[in-house]
Amino acid sequence: xxxxxxxxxxxxxxxxxxxxxxxxxxxxxxxxxxxxxxxxxxxxxxxxxxxxxxxxxxxxxxxxxxxxxxxxxxxxxxxxxxxxxxxxxxxxxxxxxxxxxxxxxxxxxxxxxxxxxxxxxxxxxxxxxxxxxxxxxxxxxxxxxxxxxxxxxxxxxxxxxxxxxxxxxxxxxxxxxxxxxxxxxxxxxxxxxxxxxxxxxxxxxxxxxxxxxxxxxxxxxxxxxxxxxxxxxxxxxxxxxxxxxxxxxxxxxxxxxxxxxxxxxxxxxxxxxxxxxxxxxxxxxxxxxxxxxxxxxxxxxxxxxxxxxxxxxxxxxxxxxxxxxxxxxxxxxxxxx
Amino acid sequence: xxxxxxxxxxxxxxxxxxxxxxxxxxxxxxxxxxxxxxxxxxxxxxxxxxxxxxxxxxxxxxxxxxxxxxxxxxxxxxxxxxxxxxxxxxxxxxxxxxxxxxxxxxxxxxxxxxxxxxxxxxxxxxxxxxxxxxxxxxxxxxxxxxxxxxxxxxxxxxxxxxxxxxxxxxxxxxxxxxxxxxxxxxxxx
Numbered sequence: 391x392x393x394x395x396x397x398x399x400x401x402x403x404x405x406x407x408x409x410x411x412x413x414x415x416x417x418x419x420x421x422x423x424x425x426x427x428x429x430x431x432x433x434x435x436x437x438x439x440x441x442x443x444x445x446x447x448x449x450x451x452x453x454x455x456x457x458x459x460x461x462x463x464x465x466x467x468x469x470x471x472x473x474x475x476x477x478x479x480x481x482x483x484x485x486x487x488x489x490x491x492x493x494x495x496x497x498x499x500x501x502x503x504x505x506x507x508x509x510x511x512x513x514x515x516x517x518x519x520x521x522x523x524x525x526x527x528x529x530x531x532x533x534x535x536x537x538x539x540x541x542x543x544x545x546x547x548x549x550x551x552x553x554x555x556x557x558x559x560x561x562x563x564x565x566x567x568x569x570x571x572x573x574x575x576x577x578x579x580x581x582x583x584x585x586x587x588x589x590x591x592x593x594x595x596x597x598x599x600x601x602x603x604x605x606x607x608x609x610x611x612x613x614x615x616x617x618x619x620x621x622x623x624x625x626x627x628x629x630x631x632x633x634x635x636x637x638x639x640x641x642x643x644x645x646x647x648x649x650x651x652x653x654x655x656x657x658x659x660x661x662x663x664x665x666x667x668x669x670x671x672x673x674x675x676x677x678x679x680x681x682x683x684x685x686x687x688x689x690x691x692x693x694x695x696x697x698x699x700x701x702x703x704x705x706x707x708x709x710x711x712x713x714x715x716x717x718x719x720x721x722x723x724x725x726x727x
Numbered sequence: 728x729x730x731x732x733x734x735x736x737x738x739x740x741x742x743x744x745x746x747x748x749x750x751x752x753x754x755x756x757x758x759x760x761x762x763x764x765x766x767x768x769x770x771x772x773x774x775x776x777x778x779x780x781x782x783x784x785x786x787x788x789x790x791x792x793x794x795x796x797x798x799x800x801x802x803x804x805x806x807x808x809x810x811x812x813x814x815x816x817x818x819x820x821x822x823x824x825x826x827x828x829x830x831x832x833x834x835x836x837x838x839x840x841x842x843x844x845x846x847x848x849x850x851x852x853x854x855x856x857x858x859x860x861x862x863x864x865x866x867x868x869x870x871x872x873x874x875x876x877x878x879x880x881x882x883x884x885x886x887x888x889x890x891x892x893x894x895x896x897x898x899x900x901x902x903x904x905x906x907x908x909x910x911x912x913x914x915x916x
Contacts, residue, residue, distance in 0.1 A: 527849055527850070530849070531770075531774075531846070531849070534774065535773075535774055535777070538774065538777040538778055538781055539777065541781045541784075541785075542742075542777065542780060542781055542784065545781065545784035545785065545788060546735060546738065546739060548788050549735050549738065549784070549788070550734065550735050552788070552791065553733055553735065553806070553807070554730050554731060554733070556803050556807070557731050557733065558731075560803075563803070563807060564731070566808060568733065568807055568808070570808050570809040570810065570912075571737065571806065571807050571808060571809055572737055572738075572741060572809050572908070573735055573737055573738045573741075573806045573807070574733050574734065574735050574736070574737060574738065574806070574807065575733070575734055575735075575736040575737055576731070576732065576733045577732035577733070577734070578731065578732050578733075639796070666800060666803075667800055667801075667803045667804030667807065667808060667810070668804070668808060668810070669808040669810060670808065670809075670810050
């Protein structure tokens, strides 16, 4: 055990400790050294952010060159093909883009293949004395092909992010599965996703309850009589409060022209239909029904001795506890055969 | 941000398949008509097709965020569900799509011709080809052919003709594959 640890230590030291001053290990140590100094300056609390950022940038640059140089001497090969430029490219991208936020991460990943080709091509165009030279024709051809292949990789990565944008902006797209697609494959096969129509209708129902509950019955009847503009307004607000509000344009909220009567009151059927892109199986809709009923409540006036308490007609709205139901559209099922 | 587990794997598969098909077909035509070597013609066909594909991707990625919501909706429907909502399908949209196809075809032809020219020049083959082409395409030769005297007819046809032929052949092959896929899907439904 002792021997093994010692051997390991020696190996690490051999790998990391410079044998000559002019080597990549020196650069790595320089990088660590500037980082260390930057940390010291930062921790002393001195107010000099410029120096700290200069030192960290310097540390990055030393590190990139160290990685580049180190990989040049010990290339990483996959099936005899050196992938060193892509590793250096990854480090360079980290420095250039600082991909700690989503947007920067996307750009970093998209540019990574192309930047790696740049890393790969640079030594062919500039020699050690920083003089521009023209590489051999064979090398140039190889570089052109590599550049094109990497541009294609970049396009695929960017395309992946575009698709992510779409499903992020319009999550209800995922209700109809992606099995038909000729472009993408979804690893999430567990079906039966909830569309955003469900939270949409739930928000609307809460709004309607707030507007009507406790209102005098005659006002409720007037509200129901002119319900279309009011419902439109409520729908608009509900769409804005969705988790992905961009999707609002794809939802159409309908109430039927005729109210279904029940006892003294009415059923209010709300339907939210998806009008956006769907699979060939057709679209879907979400439905929820509210009961709007009159109720007699005692009026807050002193009752006379032998007469019953005077009452007024107020409103209760009962939408039930169960969530709205999501269904496939019947008509498109019929029309698609 | 969380990402949905949706990967463009099918895009990659189809892209590779179509690239191989187009390369094989175009390499065959280049080899036959420009008298290039086997390896060179495959190389040229591959590079020019790759360049075309990359140009197409860049165009799509640049244009996609700029188009109107209605068109974007169609694009999403097509890419995610293989389903064009052809509600407003009329002669106009048909004409626009047709025009797009023609433009794409000629842009692809232009990129391939330019790329091939550059590569041939880099390999110093262009001169020979131009000489050989001139023999047949020179005015006298053409006039002579028009008059019916076929004595000056060369066996090497024009460079442009070859590229456009190769382009048409590979486009047709890919289109045929896409049609086959559509037909196969209708069958299984």
